[in-house]
Amino acid sequence: MPYIETAKQNSVKKVEELRRVLKNDDTTFTIVVGGSLARGEASDESDIDYFFFGDDEASVERAKDFLRSKEIEIAAIVGKAPSADGAFGSAACETRQALITDIGGNNDDNAKITRRILFLLEGSWLTSPDTFKRYRRAVLSRYVSExxxxxxxxxxxxxxxxxxxxxxxxxxxxxxxxxxxxxxxxxxxxxxxxxxxxxxxxxxxxxxxxxxxxxxxxxxxxxxxxxxxxxxxxxxxxxxxxxxxxxxxxxxxxxxxxxxxxxxxxxxxxxxxxxxxxxxxxxxxxxxxxxxxxxxxxxxxxxxxxxxxxx
Incomplete structure (x- = not known):
């Protein structure tokens, strides 16, 4: 199936480039790519869709600052700059605790459930793979009661x-x-x-x-x-x-x-x-x-x- 394979190769190449550009030593947050890039289905027409989680509010703010400093390099890889209303907006990030609380509650709006479920079903790490895995395990452990x-x-x-x-x-x-x-x-x-x-x-x-x-x-x-x-x-x-x-x-x-x-x-x-x-x-x-x-x-x-x- 040629286009599935082509899309996979294109996605892997771009994700590897993004990981190289975004590499850092801060393990208190993780930047997560979603969309066609994460699913291994990206073409040259695909843009970047990502969000991020941190251990606390300070970690989230550091992640925002870090992403802003890398905006030009990210755009060079994916062909367009990330949306200011997306990756850098409040709807695109939250703390680890917020990620696993209020599921189904009054504050669990469309953006929050979308971010949480896509994190599980298609998300792939761009920074801090161990932190990414820790957060994903925390979410799944919240869903699966003992x-x-x-x-x-x-x-x-x-x-x-x-x-x-x-x-x-x-x-x-x-x-x-x-x-x-x-x-x-x-x-x-x-x-x-x-x-x-x-x-x-x-x-x-x-x-x-x-x-x-x-x-x-x-x-x-x-x-x-x-x-x-x-x-x-x-x-x-x-x-x-x-x-x-x-x-x-x-x-x-x-x-x-x-x-x-x-x-x-x-x-x-x-x-x-x-x-x-x-x-x-x-x-x-x-x-x-x-x-x-x-x-x-x-x-x-x-x-x-x-x-x-x-x-």
Whole structure:
């Protein structure tokens, strides 16, 4: 699958360059890359999406200052400067304690749940790998209580992954209808990369059945260290081949700047639908059907993941 492999090589190269530029000795914070770079799916059209966590507020402030000092070097690697409203805004950072508290509470807004779940499902370290691993273990230990029985799923985590996915689906409607954001490219990404990331989280959580609470955490750490594509391949084997072939086609299409520009002209009105959009939309339906087939084939009808996704 040539475009999956090309995207992986491109992503690895850029992440390695970012790690070199951002290397420092401060282990009280970690800078985390997300998005297509972290998933191993980046093309030359991809930008950088990152956030950061610190041991305390002072650590967070040091991370902000450090990133500001590296802005030009980062832009030279990824092709554009990081957004001042993203990486340097308050919504893109928090302390370790804030990361694991108030989950589901009044302050657990869209930005916070997105940051937390993406940290688990696709995040990759740019600085302080040991700190990154420490924070990820802390989050997973918060989700997996010591009282969870071996035959149970990690339901707390599963419910939050489901909540995240449904949140971005609803958020898509809000952004494109009420905020008048571009519709076409967002729609295609929702049908492919967002859905696939969600699926990779579901199958990882399904793997925790039959394990002790500690073993559940260790298994999740092991699986979340993989990219979503690697994760699904590891768990589902060759049964994922057709879905990945369709995903390879998606990556090929959105690696083209011209196709991205074209998709951004597409709206809900069918008269605006281009041939590329209609092809991706049609294959997107097949992609969803394949993911459903893989889930059924990997886990028998008695596996608790099926009921848990409904109730």
């Amino acid at each position: 009282h969870v029985e071996p035959h149970h799923l990690t339901r707390f985590l599963l419910n939050d992954v489901i909540r995240y996915y449904r949140t971005i689906c609803v958020d898509f409607e809000f952004k494109t209808v009420e905020k008048n954001k571009e519709w076409g490219l967002r729609y295609i990404k929702l049908r492919y990369s967002r859905q696939f990331l969600y699926f990779s989280g579901i199958v990882a959580i399904a793997q925790t059945v039959g394990l002790s609470p500690l073993a559940k955490v260790e298994r999740l750490i092991e699986l979340f260290d993989l990219t979503p594509i690697e994760r699904v391949r590891t768990i589902c084997g060759t049964s994922a081949d057709e879905a990945l072939r369709l995903y390879d086609n998606f990556l090929q299409k959105i690696s083209s700047g011209a196709t991205r520009t074209e998709l951004n002209t597409v709206g809900q009105d069918r008269q605006t639908h281009t041939e590329d959009f209609k092809d991706l939309q049609s294959k997107g339906r097949l992609f969803t059907a394949e993911l459903s087939k893989i889930l059924d084939g990997t886990y028998g009808p008695q596996h608790p993941i099926h009921k848990a996704l409904v109730f």
